[in-house]
Amino acid sequence: MATVETGPGRHPEWYAHATGDKFGKIADAPIGFGHMKRKEDARFIRGLGDYMDDVRLPGMLHGAILRSPYAHARINSIDTSAALAHPKVAAVIIAKDLETLGLAWMPTISYDTQAVLAGDKVRFHLQEVAFVIATDAYAAQDALQLIDVDYDVLPAIVNCRKALDPDAPLIRDDKVGQTDNLASPLWEAGDKANCDRVFAEADVVAKRTILDPRSHPCPMETCGMVADMNPATGQLNIYNGNQAPHAHRTVYAQVAGLPEQNIRILCNDIGGGFGNKVPVYPGYVCAIAGSIVAGAPVKWIEDRSENLASTGFARDYLMYSEMCSKGGKITGLRVDTIADHGAFDSTAQATKFPAGFFHIVTGSYDLQGAHCQVKAVYTNKAPGGVAYRCSFRITEAVYLVERMVDALAMEMNVDPVELRMRSFIRSDQFPYETQTGWVYDSGDYHKAMKLAMEIADYEGLRKEQQEKLARGEMMGIGIAFFTEGVGAGPRRHMDILGLAMNDGAELRVHPSGKAVVSLSAQTQGQGHETTFAQIVAEELGISPNEIMVRHGDTDKTPYGLGTYGSRSTPVSGGAVAVVSRKVRDKARQFAALMLETRAEDLAWEKGRWYVKGDPERGSTIESIAEYAYSASNLPEGLEGGLDANAVYDPPNLTYPFGAYIAVVDVDPGTGKVHMRRFIAVDDCGVRINPMVVEGQIHGGLVEGIGQALMEIISFDEQGNCLNASFMDYLLPTALECPEHGFELGETVTPCPHHPIGAKGVGESPCVGSPPAIANAVVDAMYHAKGVKHMDMPCFPARVWAAMNGREQPPQ
C-alpha cells in the first residue's frame, strides 16, 4: 500500500510536518504573502486526516442519544430497565442521574440555561432525553429502542408571532419568575426620536415584512466528542472538533466543576464548522458524564438528523422594516425584529450584544437616522442562533438592508445600483461613524460597485432582461453591497461569558532557524497551517515550509477565543504578526552583539538585520537564532533564546465589504430559479494568500446560494421538524451553482489599524450573496409580474406561489 508508513493516529504532534512532500512541503512557497498551495493538503489527499470519528482509545465505549418524538410534552416517567438489561449496554443516563452530578442543566453563551437531558418536560422535537453507553455503536442504537418514556403531550408553539400571545403555553416554566415566552428584554440601538424625524421628512417610504428563515450551517462532518476521564489522575482529555477550544475548556471547568488545569481539549482535524461547532451541546456534556460514570472513554458522534434537528441553527429573524429617502438618497431605516431563539436561548454571540451585531443594519449607506429593536422569544423549536458563516447576525442585517434598498428603489422607480451609488458612504468619509454607533475603518464603495458592474456588463444585462421580457422570459439581476464588521473584538466592550475576545500567539524560533507558532484560533478547513506560516514568513523571512503552525490542543497553545465571526485573520493574525515583530526585535539585540554595533544602527530587511549604511554587514535570522541559543557571553538583562508571546486586543473591528451581482433566469411555468452568473467583488484588505481567499469566497457563495434558494428548517403545527435529513434539507450541489464558475474581482483597501492591513474574508461571501440572489429573483418577478417581495428560500414551489399570487407553502 502506498500511503505513508505512520498514520497520524490521534496525536496532534503529527501536525509537525517533517520535510518532504508527503508531509506538506510546498515546492514554490513564497517567503511571505502570495499564492501558495496548502501544507495541510498532504495528509488530506492521502486520506490521513484525523477527524472526530477517527479517534479510537483503548476500552472506548459508544454513546447514543434518545430524543423526544414531541415538540412539547411533560415527561411522566422514563423506564430504562430493558435497555440496561441489554448485554452490550454499560450505562443509561437520564436527567435525574445528571442531577446528582450537577449536570442536568448547563449555562448557555447567552446567560440562559439549557437542559442537558430533559427531566421535567421536552421543549422541542428531537430534544435529548436519555444517553445510552454501549460497547459498540450499533448496540447503543438498539438499546435506544428499549427505553420507555411516558409523555403527556402539550400544545406547541412554532410561530414566533404567536409566542407572546397571552394564551400561549409557557415554554420555560423551569425559570423562576418567567411568566411569558420572552427570552430576553427588548434590545435597541439608534436614536429613535431622530429616526422618526427623518421618516417624517421623507419623500418616499418603503415597507416590507422580511423573514430571514431558519437555516443550518451543516458542516459535512457532524458534531461529536470522545471524552476520556482518567479515574486515576482526574485528567479529562476531550477530543472534540470545535471552533473555540480554549473557551470550551473554561466552560467545562465551570459546568462540571472540574479543575481547569486537568482539562485538555484536543481538536484534531475538523470537517467544517461554519458556526455550528461554536456552542457546547448536551451530547458533549453527556459524553463527559458518561466517561465519569463508566470509567472509560466514551465516544458520541451525532448522525445527520441529530445535527440538523438539534444543534445550532441560524437566522430565524422576522423583521418589520421601513426605509425612506429624501432628495433621491436613502436617509433612514427602522426595523422591529422578533428573534426566534427556540426553547433555550443559546444564541452564540458576544455576550453584551443579545442581538449580535444586528445593529450594523445601516449597511454601506450614509444615513440621517436609524433605529432597530429586537424582541427575542422562546418557541418549541431547537435552540441555537449561531452565526452560520457570519459575524453575529450580520447576515440578517445585510439581508435586511439590501432587500430594503431594492424595495425602496422599486418605490422610487430608480435603478437599484443608482440608488446605492447615490447613498454610499464616500471614501473620504472614513473613518465613518454610523447611526447605530459602529466606526467603519476604511473603504471605497463606489470603486468596488463600479468594478462589479464592469465585470457583469450591467448595462448589457439590463438590455438583455428587457429583450427577454418582451419574449415572455423571466430574467433577474440582483445587487447586494455589504459591509461586514468582523474580528470581534476589542476587550473594552466585547466578551463571551466575561472572557475578553482576544487571541494569543506564541512563537518559538529554534536554534536551526526553524519555527513553531502556536495559535488559539482553530481551523476547520480555512488553511491556517499555511496562511499563519505565511504571516510569520512575511515578518521574519523564514520559509513557510520551515514554520509549523500548532493549534487544536489547549495544553500546547496560548489562550484565545477561537475561530468564528471571521476572527482568525483579524484577531489571531494580528497576534501572530505582533509576536513575530517581538521576535524580530529580540533578534535585533542579538544581531547587534554579533555585528558588534548598537541595535539602533541596524536596519531590517526580510530575513536579516544589517548595519545601516553598510548592507553587506548583516546577520540572517537563521544565524541569529543559532547565536541566541549558543552565545556564552550575553550581557546582563538579555535572555538567551528566540521566542515570544503576544495577546492581541484589536482596537476596532475590521470592515470588509463587497459588491455582488447575481443573474438568474426564472422558469415562468415552474418557478425554478437558474443561477446563471454570479459576480463577486470583495475587498478584504491585504490578502495573505489569494488562492485561499478565493477558495473562501467560492465556498461562502455556495452557502449563500443554498440559503437563498434551498435551505430552510421548517416545522409543522405540532412542532415536528420537517427537514431533519439531507433528503429534505437541501444543500447546493455543483449543479445549482453557475455552470461556468463564479466571476471574482478584488479591490484592496488595507485596514488602517490591523498590523498587516488584513480584514478577514471567510464570511463575506455568505453574507453578501443571499440578498443578491433574493433581489435577483424578486427583480425577475417584479418586471414580469409586478411581485414586490418574497421570502427566502426561493425554491420552485415558493417562487411559483409568489408569482401567481398564491399563499406560500407553510414553513
Add this chain to the structure above:
Amino acid sequence: MLVSISINGQVYSHDVEPRLLLVHFIREYAELHGTHWGCDTSNCGICIVLMDDPQSDQPPYPVKSCTMLAAMAQGYEITTVEGMAKPDGTLDPIQMGFHEMHALQCGFCTPGMMSTGRWLIERHPNPTQMTDHEIRDGISGNLCRCTGYDNIIKAIRWAAAYIEEHPESARTAR
C-alpha cells in the same frame, strides 16, 4: 457472518453482523479512516469508494459505502483513498489535481470527491474535453460545504490533462 472484502489489494476477513454497512467495515474493521460519512440518507457522497467488479471490463465505479451492506461487497475489489496512490507513493493525478487547484478545504468530502472525479475521467472517452456541465453533473452526488465546487471542477480537469500528457499515470489500461 464471515465477510471477506478486498480493499486496496489486501483481503480483509471478519466475522461481522449481517447488517454491518460497508462504510463501517472499511472504517472499523479494515481500520482505514480515510473514508468518511456525512449523512444517514445516501445524499452526501462523503462515503464514496471505488468498486471494481472483476467480472466486468468497466473501470471501477463509485459507490456510496453507507448504502451497501459489507456482505454485498464480498468478491469485489474496493479502492479507498488510501489505495489511490501507486505502491511507490506516487500520487494519483486526481490527488495531485486537488492539491494543485485548491480543491479541498476541510478535506472531509475529499476522499469521496476524488473517487468520483477519478471515475469521471476513466469512463470518459475524451476526458480533457468534458464540459462543465458533464463534470458538475458527474459530481452532483457529492456534497462539499467548503470549496464551492469551482476548484473541484478545475482539479478534475487538471487531472484529465495530466493523464493525457503522462499516459503512464493512468491507473487502468485503456
